[in-house]
Amino acid sequence: MKKRVYIAYTGGTIGMQRTIAGYAPAPGYLESRLNAMPELHDPAMPDYDIYEYSPLLDSSNMQPDDWLKIAQDIATHYADYDGFIVLHGTDTMAYTASSLAFMLQGLQKPVILTGSQIPLCEVRNDARENLITVLLIAANYAIPEVCLYFGDKLLRGCRSVKVNAMGFEAFDSPNYPPLGTVGIDINIHWPYIRRVGPGPLTVMPLHDTRIGALRLFPGLSAEIVRNILQPPLKGLVLEGFGVGNGPTDDGDFMAALHEATLRGVVIVDCTQCLKGSVNLSGYATGSALAQVGVVSGYDMTAEAALAKLIYLFSQELLVERVRFLMQTSMRGELSEGKL
Numbered sequence: 001m002k003k004r005v006y007i008a009y010t011g012g013t014i015g016m017q018r019t020i021a022g023y024a025p026a027p028g029y030l031e032s033r034l035n036a037m038p039e040l041h042d043p044a045m046p047d048y049d050i051y052e053y054s055p056l057l058d059s060s061n062m063q064p065d066d067w068l069k070i071a072q073d074i075a076t077h078y079a080d081y082d083g084f085i086v087l088h089g090t091d092t093m094a095y096t097a098s099s100l101a102f103m104l105q106g107l108q109k110p111v112i113l114t115g116s117q118i119p120l121c122e123v124r125n126d127a128r129e130n131l132i133t134v135l136l137i138a139a140n141y142a143i144p145e146v147c148l149y150f151g152d153k154l155l156r157g158c159r160s161v162k163v164n165a166m167g168f169e170a171f172d173s174p175n176y177p178p179l180g181t182v183g184i185d186i187n188i189h190w191p192y193i194r195r196v197g198p199g200p201l202t203v204m205p206l207h208d209t210r211i212g213a214l215r216l217f218p219g220l221s222a223e224i225v226r227n228i229l230q231p232p233l234k235g236l237v238l239e240g241f242g243v244g245n246g247p248t249d250d251g252d253f254m255a256a257l258h259e260a261t262l263r264g265v266v267i268v269d270c271t272q273c274l275k276g277s278v279n280l281s282g283y284a285t286g287s288a289l290a291q292v293g294v295v296s297g298y299d300m301t302a303e304a305a306l307a308k309l310i311y312l313f314s315q316e317l318l319v320e321r322v323r324f325l326m327q328t329s330m331r332g333e334l335s336e337g338k339l
Helices: 031-035 064-076 093-103 127-140 222-228 250-262 286-293 302-314 319-326
Strands: 006-007 045-050 083-087 111-114 146-149 152-155 179-183 187-188 211-215 235-240 265-273
Touching: 006 064, 006 127, 031 045, 064 093, 083 146, 093 111, 093 146, 093 302, 111 127, 111 152, 127 146, 127 187, 211 222, 211 302, 222 250, 235 302, 250 265, 265 302, 302 319
Parallel strands: 006 045, 006 083, 083 111, 111 146, 211 235, 235 265
Antiparallel strands: 146 152, 152 179, 179 187
């Protein structure tokens, strides 16, 4: 019996067509292109159904409500398909991949996000290879994770970041090995894949988006920091220097952080560096941040930390529980932590 794959087409470059004003999405266009690809009708390929979202979105316009819509779409069709593909624009693909990893609790089947840098309508493109490969992986490899496929690499979704705006190898997983690599063969690296116990798929909803992000820079005004931390903000991803350091000689800056943590704002320290981990005990400047209530994001990406904060606050947990879980690996999003 042939495997079946569900394709959720949310928008993005992959299905755009040329217009006078430039590339733009067009309803029904991608499906017509797929139907015309003889490779997808080869006996070695799985059967697939494609559902086109309306309206089709440039991923820059994606919001948490759209993440929830995708998760619920997968859950609705979960029993009928062997794997799932989400076609998505590249700009915020890492955010969507991270959020789906947290929302899809009990996932036992592959969910793979992909797209392209050049649309399928062009003669030379990366869309064709990405589509064919993810169809084969989603159908034939029982990977119980949300993944992102790009540039011949299958990445854990909540470890992925966009690293190249122009190249075909647009994404990487700086602090975790690829779950699979594709060349002549498709090689899945099973030791790196998470194993989950049996259980039904549950969609954990998102509804609390009072979360922010702030990248530190020399000369950042404490007044700006204090204004960002004002209610109704509940959580902040703070992108620190190096291993998570900050300007701790600035008393007003430190006071602003301390005032916020005392009233229950969860501030998570991630590194601005592409690789490496936060260590709040390595330098005095890091220890000072910990003393005012900032918690370590270890080697989480900023995208994963933001999605995780939204997810945890949507569960209406106590603040101390949120702080604990932000330092605990839940979906393989960090390598260190309390558990």
